[in-house]
Amino acid sequence: MALAKPTESELEILQLLWKKGPSSVREINDELSKAKEVGYTTTLKMMQLMLGKELVTRTEQGRFHIYKSAVSQKSMQEQLLNKFVDAAFGGQAMDMVMQALGNHKASKDELDQIKKLIEGLES
Known part of the structure; x- marks a missing residue:
């Protein structure tokens, strides 16, 4: 729901x-x-x-x-992010990630966290 x-x-x-x-x-x-x-x-x-x-x-x-x-922070964030990705990026999460990384100089720590997230998603 x-x-x-x-x-x-x-x-x-x-x-x-x-x-x-x-x-x-x-x-x-x-x-x-x-x-x-x-x-x-x-x-x-x-x-x-x-x-x-x-x-x-x-x-x-x-x-x-x-x-x-009455709603968890995580479920609300997921819903809002999904609606945003659908509306602003035509449902293409990769386009959103590339836009975010292109507009913001990620620190080494942030890049390490992103790598760990990707590794976690792959396993």
Whole structure:
């Protein structure tokens, strides 16, 4: 089953939930506000919409609602990357890799990691 595609703002919230674990709207809003001014009610509304999209779950803890990511970081990354490769590179992963390596000078360590990944895929 395909996961709901999060908006950029929803993805920011998911990143925080993956990093921090279950959190209240206030905790997420405080973290978001470190980078840009975001109103509490805006964060609350976004998280309620995410609940409807089944991107998060919500439990009550006293008088607070605690939100938790309903999707794993790995599965979301895989879905978003697959959609990106399909849309931007016509489904050709090699074209994406060549573009990325051509636009970025990879360090020796990064190249070693890529070689290990390829070796792992071959075995």
